[in-house]
Amino acid sequence: MSDHAFRDDVAAYLLGALDERERHDLEDHLAECAECREELQWLRGAADALPRSVEQHEPPPRLRASLLAEVGVEGERERGPGLLERLFSVPRRLTPGIAWSGAAAVLAIGLLGGYGLSQGLSGDEVRTISATAEGNAGGVLTMSGDGEDGAILRVTGLAQPTGGDVYQAWVQRGRTITPEPTFEVGQDGRGAVAVPEDLSGADAVMVTREERGGARAPTSAPLLRVGL
């Protein structure tokens, strides 16, 4: 084991406890000192085990749905504009009721990770409904049937919030507004969020800007609203 001045810093480094300057100093030292590199490698086995020690909990399904929707959108974007991109490029402020069918619906279902739209494969109509929004913002809600399995909301033209804020979806039923997942948008103002709630009988899906972690009730007027 190493026994010089940096010896104790190796453990603190692996635990993320060094400040930036100390970290850089140690990394410079590691580049030259085989003994400390060996110490680092050996102790890494213990540090890497720490995250595996925690009680295991199941993440909520909405997290998976939201994440896969976002990755699906980004994956499609990386491959360039295709059929899906054109399908999703619905102009703002259109009236509800644009129906999809056949291959287009199947493609969307695959890209969106299967969440909420799987019934479309068994015959329910897959619907897209455009949002009304302020400024350059826009959005399209995609769901099957009456949204019993939830929906995917895809937004465009939303500015990236500053100060660590995020966007949050909401479902409105009369005077009751239910919080839904938070989400972020890319530099191009595009983003997606899964709304896992049963939307049958709901009046609208809305989006507000909230502090990270989300809110229990909207703290500002909706930036975007999809009337159901």
Added chain:
Amino acid sequence: MQLVQDGRPQAFELLYDRHGGAAFSLAYRMVGARNAAEDVTQEAFLSIWRSRLRYEPTRGSVRTWVLGIVHNRAIDALRRHTVHDRRMVPSEGIEEVREAPERTDAEVARRQEAASVRSAIGELPDEQSQVIELAYFGGFSHTEIAEMLETPVGTVKGRMRLGLEKLRRSLDAFAPEGYA
């Protein structure tokens, strides 16, 4: 992982299904609130997707890489808040958290591994496990821990080293091939 690096969302879905539970559990352990843990996990996996080409198999397992990114994101989240908001919340006794059902052999193995590592940590002297937990799970620097415990910085760093060394030896004894 190669398919993820090729930019295939379906492969990323499998990656999430395999490591999402461990990632969320780590995030929850660190930030102590379900919504914040969801945000951290989401940010981490988006970061994984966007930086997928940086993964190098020679530098460790996919799980270690994923959990490392979750850890960094959780630290960022902790540091966005003031020190008095940062807290260590035990996993037990929090009503809003639902225990994961043991549905697969992999999940059972993960729980057994967690129990074994916890047992090894539990064997450390309190002053060593304390500084390790404050640093790794609490996101505190060694100087912050020294102030908190009113203990010299050198002593804190020494306890970290002694604790990790002992933990490493315990893990070697438990599963010599598992943590090398």
